[in-house]
Amino acid sequence: MKISNILGLNARTKLYSYKYNTIVGKKNADSKIQTARVLKKAGIAHPLLYKKFKSLSEIDEYNWEGLPDSFALKPSRGLGGEGIIVVKKRALQRVDANTQNSDRSGNGGMKKLKDVWITTQRDRVSVQDLKLHTMDILEGAYSMGNVPDVAFIQEYVGRHKAFRKYAYRGTPDIRIIVFNKVPVMAMMRLPTKESGGRANLHQGAIGLGVDIATGITTKAIWHERQIRYKPGTNRKLHGIKIPNWTKVLETAVSAQMVSGLGYLGVDIVLHPEKGPMVLEYNAQPGLQIQLANMAGLKKRLERVEGLQVRDAEHGVKIAKALFLERFSDRVKVEEGILTVGIWEDVKIVTAEGGKVKVRAKIDTGAWKTSIDNKLAESLGLLQDNNILWTKVYKSSLGKELRKVIGIKFYLAGRRIRTIANVANRGNLRTPLIIGRRDLNGFLVKSG
């Protein structure tokens, strides 16, 4: 890989952060309460805020015993997970079998204490502990520069059942780098025993690279080293499919659009029932995501810079078309290399989902796949929501401005999902020409 593909700290700051992030945006990202306010106004799903603490008197006046069994107490301006207490359940106390008030909750002789909880690190916290912690937060113990801060209590989002076998006692989150309304790279962070249930890579969580097109995990890093199996087990870390992936991406992009930040990392959690929710904004997302995906961010950012993106749906479509992981190596091993001739019958998937047989030219002299505009129109592929962008193309037909669309077709039985530019091929032998970019894993037999 070329060094220029990789995003370093200098480039992140000079070319992207400073250029595309507004002051208001940075303020939003620094304060979790501000973030929640912005998200609520835009109607984007996020964990509910139960209570904000701005002054010491509010701490004493609040009805702590009235809190649910699970919640998170956080500083608004805490850095990277500092100062957060997450409780999962109330502590249980053995009930004397002879007591008159034995509870009927079916806890097997245990009753729930009203004022003691168990955290995700298996510590006990009482109301007194929580009050003290809140006072510390207000004093600025966890904020940048130790400035006085605001504390708040937020809904606890539990672990989705899809990740039950992978995340240790904590909730994994998905970090998506969004630039110019396009999600460019994604990483899932799995809490481990070492990280104490926190999804923080510095503290020992595992980072999983995620293919933007499919939401399937690809590679894993742990302490900046590549791993393939969950530590201490035989469980594969690649091939995990994240549920609701398109919705996750669209939520991230919608969140970016209201954030005031042109380049940022959006952290998303998957609520078991309510679906993807935005947890926080990061105006300076870390660079490890590149190691988790074994891909360079800079190249992707340059690809996306300057594109006219209409909305979240459009941005997600562009991302899926551009940043598709090519599993061609694995495919070659599993299916072998397929041989094709210069002229092949190809089945294109229409907008409705049907398949239409079309004659195509396999041309290794061309880089990108190109389709005739009348054919694309008749297949329903020229609808607005399928057009990704327009670009100037140089070909044997000269220089012209062409639309680029997403396209799916079957070549020799293998499904290929890619992008194609739309040109007038009415005078040419075939309405579809397939270029080198999509011929990975094929052998072209001429003559």
Next chain:
Amino acid sequence: MYKKLFIVAVFLFILGLILPGSLRAQKIYLTPSPIPTFSPEPESLPKPDITQKSPETLGPLEEILQKQKLGAVWPTNPIKYAIRGAVKAGVPANTLVLLLLLPLVALVIAVARNIIGIRGFGIFLPASLSVVFVAIGPVVGIGLFLVIVLVSTSVRIIFRKLKIKLQYLPRMALILWAVVFAVLGVLFSAPYVKFSQLTNVSIFAVLILVLLAEDFIRVQLGKSAKTAIGITSETLVLSLFSYLFLTLKPLQSYVLLNPEITLLVVGFADFMLARYSGLRLRELWRFRKLISS
């Protein structure tokens, strides 16, 4: 693992450069430290009159200043004349030299960060630390720092083990209380440990070391002890390296005699550095697997 070895190696190398020099009793006058001196006689000692050009009252830097022949004030010499005026009025030349060298130190730290990738706790702390090293010597400086970090970490752990839960600021105040005990202890050991540089410990040095310890604790709480130790060692390496810069006699002379060029060049270099958007050396190492794939 190799990263840590590298940092330790650099540390030892620089220490090896400094130790021989610092073990000789170097008398370094700096900004006056508020330590009262006792005079054996009731009358005060006569102050050396530095407006007189008698040789015994001139320090080495003042001598160098004297030797330089100056042309007209404009356009290339305004600061040179200003320096001489200030020195005549009593401002120590040492102070001026250190001030003129500070932008250079800041540039060095910025280059170390943006091109090599050595992080420290910002720019102010490493730069101040390097001046602290000039004042009290790097050995005493690092020694004191280790003492401060050890004491503050132990106090925090003791509080946690004994389950004493206090509010944030009183907790910090108690830690500082314990730290002062420790620093006093080091100073009280002066009659027994015949280390001449211990007597140079000024209050400013201690305060700056406490600032460093505070940052160390913050990172330790937030990220991990490993990260905290890492960034702190890098800060120390940066400070030691800058300390070398500050004590280089030829550099001191040059800066004192050519302040205009120095300031202009350093300012220009700062701007040029800001334009660099490539990878840092450390990132080339961090992403080596990406580059070779």
